[in-house]
Amino acid sequence: MARYLVQYERKGCIGAAVCAAVNADDWIMNSDGKADFVGAVFNEATQMWEREIDESQLETMKAAAEGCPAIVIHITNLETGEKII
Ligand code: SF4
Structure with a gap:
């Protein structure tokens, strides 16, 4: 089964909450107004949550x-x- 890497540039999140609306299992809105990517780990090299x-x-x-x-x-x-996107 193919595997995919999902990368999230949290600093660019504008808090629109579309992600959490369409995929509540993986995206949760944080009290700071940005989304958190459930289960992701921050990669220092890419500066993204992955x-x-x-x-x-x-x-x-x-x-x-x-x-x-x-x-x-x-x-x-x-x-x-x-x-892919
Ligand atoms: S809340 Fe989700 S949909 Fe909205 S900008 Fe942030 S990552 Fe994108």
């Missing part, structure tokens, strides 16, 4: 990424290197 997902989680994650008006959620196919 987590791997599999194919079964791709559609809901894509819905959050595509709905984000700030375009701060990115998804890359780890096998092909293709940037």
Whole structure:
């Protein structure tokens, strides 16, 4: 099953909450007004919050990424290197 890397640039989040509305399992609004990416780990090298997902989680994650008006959620196919969004 294909695996994907999801990367979140939290500093660019504008708190629109679309992510949490379409994918409440993975995105939760924090009291500071920005979204938290559930289960993600901060990568010092990329300065992004990151987590791997599999194919079964791709559609809901894509819905959050595509709905984000700030375009701060990115998804890359780890096998092909293709940037999905
Ligand atoms: S949709 Fe984007 S800008 Fe809005 S809260 Fe989620 S990550 Fe932040």
